[in-house]
Amino acid sequence: MEPRSTSRDHIEAAVFRRLVSHLRTRSDVQNIDLMNLAGFCRNCLSKWYVSASTDAGEAIEYEEARELIYGMGYDEWKAQYQTEPTAEQLAKFRAQDSSN
Structure with missing residues (x-):
């Protein structure tokens, strides 16, 4: 495997920041929908x-990472944006979860 270039790392970091920014603007998209459609949330x-920061020797706590991703505390995000999942959403999630 070739060593990673600094510019590639910068590009990937920029893509990650853009994804996080996009998810922050799409608070209407529920985590369960992301899990059901893409397998991540x-x-x-x-x-x-958290895993990557630990690997880099700069470990942070899970709640701190959540705040970085959500742009606010998780409890605050849940109170403002999270809705109760529908029976259909839960059934789809459980079906996928049991197959993994």
């Missing part, structure tokens, strides 16, 4: 952030 991004 904002919480997954937060966990990946």
Whole structure:
């Protein structure tokens, strides 16, 4: 495998920041919908952030990572934007979860 270039790292970091920014503007998109459609959600991004920061020797706490992804505290985001999942959303999530 070739060593990673600095410019590629900068590009990938910019793409990540744009994805996070996009998700912040799309608070209407629920995490369960992201999980059902794409297999990841904002919480997954937060966990990946914690993992990557640990790998880099700069570990941060999960709640801090969530705040970086959500743009606010998780409880605040839930109170403002999270809706109760429908029976259909839950059934789809459970069906996918049991197949993994």
